[in-house]
Amino acid sequence: MSLAGRGRPYAKAASAAFAYVCALCAFASVAVLLILIGQMLRFAWGWLDFQFLTSFDSQLSAHRAGVKAALVGSVYLIALTALFTVPVGVGAAVYLEEYAARSRWRGFVQTNIANLAGVPSIVYGILGLGLFVRGMHLGAGVLAGALTLSLVVLPVVILASQEALRAVPNTIRQASFALGATKWQTIWHQLLPAALPGIMTGVILAISRALGEAAPLVAIGAAGFVMFLPAGVNDKFTALPLQIYNWTENANEEFQFHVAAAGIIVLLVMLICLNAVAVYLRYRFGKRIRW
Amino acid sequence: MTPPSKPQSMTELTAEPKPRTLPLRRTTVDHSRVVDDLLDRPQKVVARDVNFFYGEHHALHDVSLSIPQNCVTALIGPSGCCKSTFLRCINRMNDMIEGTRLSGQILLDDVDIYRPRTDVVELRKRVGMVFQKSNPFPKSIYENVAYGPKVAGIRQRSQLDEIVEKCLRRAALWEEVADRLAASALQLSGGQQQRLCIARALATDPDVLLMDEPASALDPKSTARIEDLIFELKDSYTIVIVTHTMKQAARVSDQTAFFYEGRLVEVGATTDVFTKPRQRQTEDYITGRFG
Numbered sequence: 001m002s003l004a005g006r007g008r009p010y011a012k013a014a015s016a017a018f019a020y021v022c023a024l025c026a027f028a029s030v031a032v033l034l035i036l037i038g039q040m041l042r043f044a045w046g047w048l049d050f051q052f053l054t055s056f057d058s059q060l061s062a063h064r065a066g067v068k069a070a071l072v073g074s075v076y077l078i079a080l081t082a083l084f085t086v087p088v089g090v091g092a093a094v095y096l097e098e099y100a101a102r103s104r105w106r107g108f109v110q111t112n113i114a115n116l117a118g119v120p121s122i123v124y125g126i127l128g129l130g131l132f133v134r135g136m137h138l139g140a141g142v143l144a145g146a147l148t149l150s151l152v153v154l155p156v157v158i159l160a161s162q163e164a165l166r167a168v169p170n171t172i173r174q175a176s177f178a179l180g181a182t183k184w185q186t187i188w189h190q191l192l193p194a195a196l197p198g199i200m201t202g203v204i205l206a207i208s209r210a211l212g213e214a215a216p217l218v219a220i221g222a223a224g225f226v227m228f229l230p231a232g233v234n235d236k237f238t239a240l241p242l243q244i245y246n247w248t249e250n251a252n253e254e255f256q257f258h259v260a261a262a263g264i265i266v267l268l269v270m271l272i273c274l275n276a277v278a279v280y281l282r283y284r285f286g287k288r289i290r291w
Numbered sequence: 292m293t294p295p296s297k298p299q300s301m302t303e304l305t306a307e308p309k310p311r312t313l314p315l316r317r318t319t320v321d322h323s324r325v326v327d328d329l330l331d332r333p334q335k336v337v338a339r340d341v342n343f344f345y346g347e348h349h350a351l352h353d354v355s356l357s358i359p360q361n362c363v364t365a366l367i368g369p370s371g372c373c374k375s376t377f378l379r380c381i382n383r384m385n386d387m388i389e390g391t392r393l394s395g396q397i398l399l400d401d402v403d404i405y406r407p408r409t410d411v412v413e414l415r416k417r418v419g420m421v422f423q424k425s426n427p428f429p430k431s432i433y434e435n436v437a438y439g440p441k442v443a444g445i446r447q448r449s450q451l452d453e454i455v456e457k458c459l460r461r462a463a464l465w466e467e468v469a470d471r472l473a474a475s476a477l478q479l480s481g482g483q484q485q486r487l488c489i490a491r492a493l494a495t496d497p498d499v500l501l502m503d504e505p506a507s508a509l510d511p512k513s514t515a516r517i518e519d520l521i522f523e524l525k526d527s528y529t530i531v532i533v534t535h536t537m538k539q540a541a542r543v544s545d546q547t548a549f550f551y552e553g554r555l556v557e558v559g560a561t562t563d564v565f566t567k568p569r570q571r572q573t574e575d576y577i578t579g580r581f582g
């Protein structure tokens with residue numbers, strides 16, 4: 001009784017202190033992000049305008065430089081990446097979860113996918129250089145870039161899709177089979193629709209990762225300075241992170257700070273939009289489907 | 292609110308079990324043979340010396356049981372005595388569980404459903420199942436009922452509409468949901484969901500209907516409705532029902548099988564099993580001395 005009475009104030013104080021420390025940690029990380037964004041906005045102020053969005057890069061004047069080629073290149077790139085990764089990633093996840101669930105082979109593949117997810121993206125870049133650019137003679141074009149980025153993000157898509165399929169309760173499978181549905185019908189009509197929000201979320205996260213990757217594109221030799229829009233899939237192209245990197249390398253401080261910052265803001269806005277879509281999907285479908 | 296289609300049976304159901312007009316007789320030791328000549332009806336499902344294993348666990352021991360056509364057979368017994376296991380053997384839902392094995396035969400219309408050439412998908416179209424826990428798909432009410440016919444290849448909207456209405460009416464749910472067929476099935480109450488699952492099982496037009504404690508989660512009113520329904524369905528289907536309430540077994544079934552620790556202890560006409568059981572264990576169980 002007396003022991004407990006004496007212990008209590010200390011415990012209370014410690015508990016409160018702990019809560020403050022945790023709050024501080026949370027605040028610190030947000031603060032760093034805010035300072036970063038604030039700084040970028042300050043640099044980009046007056047530089048990020050309509051002209052910036054609609055002009056090509058310029059070697060002569062920072063005031064005439066724009067992000068058009070990189071923006072369009074990035075959009076092409078992530079569209080193609082999604083096109084490649086969604087069918088392959090979802091297919092692989094369906095196979096691993098629904099067909100190979102009990103085999104030993106699955107354990108092997110599963111471990112490797114988990115490992116692949118942790119491989120640094122520059123390694124995929126080298127692979128892309130050897131396989132797509134040189135081996136398949138695609139050149140350092142949009143297609144080679146998208147294929148390389150697909151390699152980077154494929155494990156993410158597979159793992160997220162697997163997770164989503166696993167979250168579909170077994171009772172749904174049983175109900176479907178008990179009604180005389182085939183495996184394929186069960187997957188197509190029940191499991192994939194039920195797993196769709198989770199799969200979409202995973203795909204969007206993968207896409208935002210692809211959007212921010214510079215290293216693999218550097219490795220395959222994608223251009224940093226492009227004065228035209230890619231017309232075909234093998235055309236030379238540049239992407240936002242690459243363009244930003246290129247600007248920060250410029251000796252001219254106007255490029256190094258202001259133009260680069262404006263590019264960074266464009267990239268961040270795109271990422272935030274993608275994430276907003278992911279959050280919306282999770283919210284929207286999470287509400288509709290309750291088990 | 293009494294079910295509109297069958298007003299007369301409510302009182303009948305709650306009354307003490309009265310002798311049925313069916314020519315059911317008591318069985319002697321060899322159940323399968325005796326039940327054979329017990330009824331002039333054809334035997335829809337015949338289990339012969341069924342042993343069932345969950346991996347190493349020997350669950351069912353030498354079960355031989357005949358299930359006559361257009362009758363209701365109740366499976367009773369204490370929890371864990373393998374009633375559900377036996378039920379799942381009849382539509383091969385146990386195949387979905389890893390490491391299970393069955394020896395012996397289960398004949399459906401004199402064909403062994405465990406012979407290698409069996410088309411399990413076809414089998415499950417003929418043997419419908421209602422699960423212990425209602426498991427509607429996270430789709431609309433309409434889609435839930437139409438799923439079975441759809442996977443069976445029926446595409447015509449008018450035909451599907453007809454089936455949906457017919458089955459919902461038979462499951463005594465039509466009046467409650469007719470104006471919101473497009474609403475999510477998950478919005479229905481527990482009792483309505485269970486009736487929806489029954490309607491869904493009827494939609495594939497099976498020969499045999501397996502019901503695993505269909506009323507275990509329901510209030511007395513919904514239970515009475517489901518019992519009404521079973522009564523009605525018996526004319527067109529062969530029904531096997533697992534139940535924990537002796538009263539329900541007595542009310543709805545023509546034949547009762549008592550399971551104990553994985554063995555079939557006694558099977559016979561329901562009136563006989565309940566009024567003059569031959570085995571001591573049966574008597575103890577139905578009088579509530581154990582289980």
Ligand SMILES: Nc1ncnc2c1ncn2[C@@H]1O[C@H](COP(=O)(O)OP(=O)(O)OP(=O)(O)O)[C@@H](O)[C@H]1O
Nearest residue numbers: 345348350368369370371372373374375376377388
């Ligand atoms: N998927 C499974 N894997 C392994 N053992 C199982 C599995 N399902 C059931 N069993 C075992 O088989 C035995 C019978 O289970 P079953 O579900 O058939 O009982 P039951 O008679 O339906 O019981 P209840 O009345 O509680 O539903 C139990 O001992 C149980 O542990």
Ligand SMILES: [Mg+2]
Nearest residue numbers: 374375423503
């Ligand atoms: Mg059970």
